[in-house]
Amino acid sequence: MSKAQIQQADSAARLAGSGKFSLKKIFDDSAAIYFTICALIVIATLLLVYINIGSQAYQTFTQWHISLGNLFTSNNWDAVNNFGLKANFSGTIMLVFLTVFISAPFSVGMAIFIAEISPNWLQAPMRGAVELFLGIPSVIFGLLGLIVVVPFVRNVMNSLAGAYLYNGYGIIAAIIIVTFMVLPTITTISIDTIRAVPREIREGSLALGATRWQTIRNAVLPAALPGIMTGVILGVTRALGETVAVAFVIGGAEQFPFTVNSVAPYIHFSNGSDVLTTLLLFNFKEATNNTPLYSVLYTISFMLLIISAIMIAISRYFASRRVYQ
Amino acid sequence: MSQQNLSNNNTPLTTVSKDGAIKRVDEERLLTSAETVTKLRAPTAPLKIQTNNLNIYYGANHAIKNVSMPIPEKQVTALMGPSGCGKSTFLKSLNRMLDIIPDTHISGEVLFDNKNVYANGTDVVELRQRLGMVFQRPNPFPKSIFENVAYGLKIMGGFSRSEIADRVETSLRGAALWDEVQHRLNQSALGLSGGQQQRLCIARALAVAPEVLLMDEPASALDPIATLKIEDLIHELRQQYTIVIVTHNLQQATRVSQYTGFFLTGALIEFGPTADVFEHSMDERTYDFIMGRFG
Numbered sequence: 001m002s003k004a005q006i007q008q009a010d011s012a013a014r015l016a017g018s019g020k021f022s023l024k025k026i027f028d029d030s031a032a033i034y035f036t037i038c039a040l041i042v043i044a045t046l047l048l049v050y051i052n053i054g055s056q057a058y059q060t061f062t063q064w065h066i067s068l069g070n071l072f073t074s075n076n077w078d079a080v081n082n083f084g085l086k087a088n089f090s091g092t093i094m095l096v097f098l099t100v101f102i103s104a105p106f107s108v109g110m111a112i113f114i115a116e117i118s119p120n121w122l123q124a125p126m127r128g129a130v131e132l133f134l135g136i137p138s139v140i141f142g143l144l145g146l147i148v149v150v151p152f153v154r155n156v157m158n159s160l161a162g163a164y165l166y167n168g169y170g171i172i173a174a175i176i177i178v179t180f181m182v183l184p185t186i187t188t189i190s191i192d193t194i195r196a197v198p199r200e201i202r203e204g205s206l207a208l209g210a211t212r213w214q215t216i217r218n219a220v221l222p223a224a225l226p227g228i229m230t231g232v233i234l235g236v237t238r239a240l241g242e243t244v245a246v247a248f249v250i251g252g253a254e255q256f257p258f259t260v261n262s263v264a265p266y267i268h269f270s271n272g273s274d275v276l277t278t279l280l281l282f283n284f285k286e287a288t289n290n291t292p293l294y295s296v297l298y299t300i301s302f303m304l305l306i307i308s309a310i311m312i313a314i315s316r317y318f319a320s321r322r323v324y325q
Numbered sequence: 326m327s328q329q330n331l332s333n334n335n336t337p338l339t340t341v342s343k344d345g346a347i348k349r350v351d352e353e354r355l356l357t358s359a360e361t362v363t364k365l366r367a368p369t370a371p372l373k374i375q376t377n378n379l380n381i382y383y384g385a386n387h388a389i390k391n392v393s394m395p396i397p398e399k400q401v402t403a404l405m406g407p408s409g410c411g412k413s414t415f416l417k418s419l420n421r422m423l424d425i426i427p428d429t430h431i432s433g434e435v436l437f438d439n440k441n442v443y444a445n446g447t448d449v450v451e452l453r454q455r456l457g458m459v460f461q462r463p464n465p466f467p468k469s470i471f472e473n474v475a476y477g478l479k480i481m482g483g484f485s486r487s488e489i490a491d492r493v494e495t496s497l498r499g500a501a502l503w504d505e506v507q508h509r510l511n512q513s514a515l516g517l518s519g520g521q522q523q524r525l526c527i528a529r530a531l532a533v534a535p536e537v538l539l540m541d542e543p544a545s546a547l548d549p550i551a552t553l554k555i556e557d558l559i560h561e562l563r564q565q566y567t568i569v570i571v572t573h574n575l576q577q578a579t580r581v582s583q584y585t586g587f588f589l590t591g592a593l594i595e596f597g598p599t600a601d602v603f604e605h606s607m608d609e610r611t612y613d614f615i616m617g618r619f620g
Contacts, residue, residue, distance in 0.1 A: 120427070198464070200460055200462055200464035201464055201466060201467075202425075203422065203425075203458075203460060203464070204460065204464040204465075204466065204526070204529075205466070205476070205480075206422065206425060206453065207420065207422060207453055207457070207458035207460075207530075208453065208454070208457075208476060208477035208480060208529065208530070208533060209450040209451065209452075209453040209454040209477060209480060209481065209533065210450075210476075210477075210480045211450065214480050218476065218479070218480065219466050219476075222466070222467065222468060223466065223467045323467045323515065324467075
């Protein structure tokens with residue numbers, strides 16, 4: 001049979017099959033419909049979330065005539081007439097940056113140990129331990145924060161100050177707690193990305209006379225950097241969105257995380273401050289529909305949505321720069 | 326072909342049936358019959374490397390069996406043999422790249438300039454700089470072309486920026502890559518073609534001024550034109566460097582090498598000048614391999 005003949009026979013068979021009632025075809029079609037519905041539900045939910053929260057947030061500016069400037073430059077929050085978010089916003093920024101700044105080096109160090117240095121038999125249990133860490137519910141972190149970290153911060157700061165000035169609640173306790181929560185996120189992704197660097201890269205470096213540490217520093221880490229950055233950005237997202245654990249230790253006071261003045265030790269941490277997420281948590285149950293507070297809380301939600309969307313975009317960018325998958 | 330040697334063997338490895346078809350060699354028998362006595366035609370050139378009774382074990386697996394092989398200076402020595410015969414393992418033992426593989430045991434000696442590289446107190450870092458290595462798959466670092474070549478120098482330290490730039494240029498010229506990349510030294514090495522990447526890896530090895538280049542099937546991942554360029558380059562490099570090249574490709578062995586060692590199941594079966602090994606095999610198994618009856 002020639003090639004053309006075979007093709008002809010093929011398409012004839014297909015035509016004959018397509019008209020027939022077949023169970024296989026029904027399964028095939030219904031599976032396609034099911035998967036399409038799943039995809040549509042996800043997309044529709046996402047759209048609804050953005051539209052719902054966005055439209056409610058929009059009323060802040062149209063119905064209550066509060067400007068973005070008002071929200072960000074004012075420090076005055078009374079939940080009725082004044083909605084200055086400056087303190088909370090500073091709290092969030094401070095929490096996110098310090099948390100990631102502290103945890104990223106530890107995480108990458110841990111990932112290097114697990115992926116590069118530890119013996120083979122230790123790698124799987126170490127990784128399992130990190131993943132277990134990742135799975136701890138945030139309320140547990142909150143409780144531990146309340147029971148362990150707050151008293152610890154209180155004791156250390158008061159003994160440093162030489163007087164009983166601090167109750168232990170506030171941004172420092174929150175940073176300590178969230179650092180531990182972000183650690184496994186960055187670590188697991190860093191382990192994966194370091195492992196994904198091909199053996200040939202390490203061999204190439206060693207064959208040029210590099211030591212193991214030089215190889216890690218000059219060949220493995222640069223190759224893994226985009227992946228590590230993806231992990232760091234996901235860590236940022238986690239720190240940004242963390243609410244429950246922070247709520248246990250932050251103190252919930254609408255003031256700056258710290259004040260600076262000319263009295264030693266110049267930086268004075270506040271007894272209790274707030275971040276955007278905990279502000280939402282503490283205020284939402286008291287907010288009634290059709291009040292400025294209600295709209296402002298939606299505005300905060302929308303800001304969190306937008307910031308996390310930006311973070312996801314950045315992490316996608318780094319993911320696309322990954323050389324070794 | 327040396328008929329004497331062939332007839333010495335009691336049972337032939339290949340049989341020719343009446344219609345002239347050659348039956349495949351029974352590989353099982355080959356596995357058990359691999360002797361550890363090498364049929365050697367000693368090279369006339371001075372030696373750069375000599376292994377003596379080298380045995381390598383991966384755990385319980387006896388990967389290299391009692392290999393004693395001379396490697397002459399400023400010549401190209403090809404290591405050929407079927408897959409899994411240990412030729413890559415042998416190559417990696419020369420600059421101690423096996424050190425990084427756990428559960429590897431080595432006995433015997435590798436004399437490099439008459440010093441055993443496995444002796445206590447060998448500076449492995451210096452050793453690997455003197456014996457550069459090029460791998461099967463091009464493995465440039467995900468850095469710029471310049472940074473790739475400068476890598477070894479920066480690891481060594483003690484070079485000024487202009488010295489590094491000079492060495493990068495000489496190395497790239499030495500690897501016949503300079504003309505193609507001189508205007509894009511700061512672009513990523515991963516943007517180069519496979520053949521260019523492999524020449525970059527050669528340049529990277531040349532930058533640290535090695536005496537020996539160990540090449541592990543350097544052209545196996547490349548197209549025929551890129552392969553030819555690598556082979557031309559090997560001819561050039563022979564003027565200055567001792568080259569050991571593992572190859573799967575028999576024609577490549579005849580094209581690039583002056584000496585050939587034939588490995589089978591971890592043993593060095595035959596070693597000698599390439600032309601002699603190919604045209605007057607002293608061992609029947611070498612002859613069969615060259616004739617394409619197995620491997």
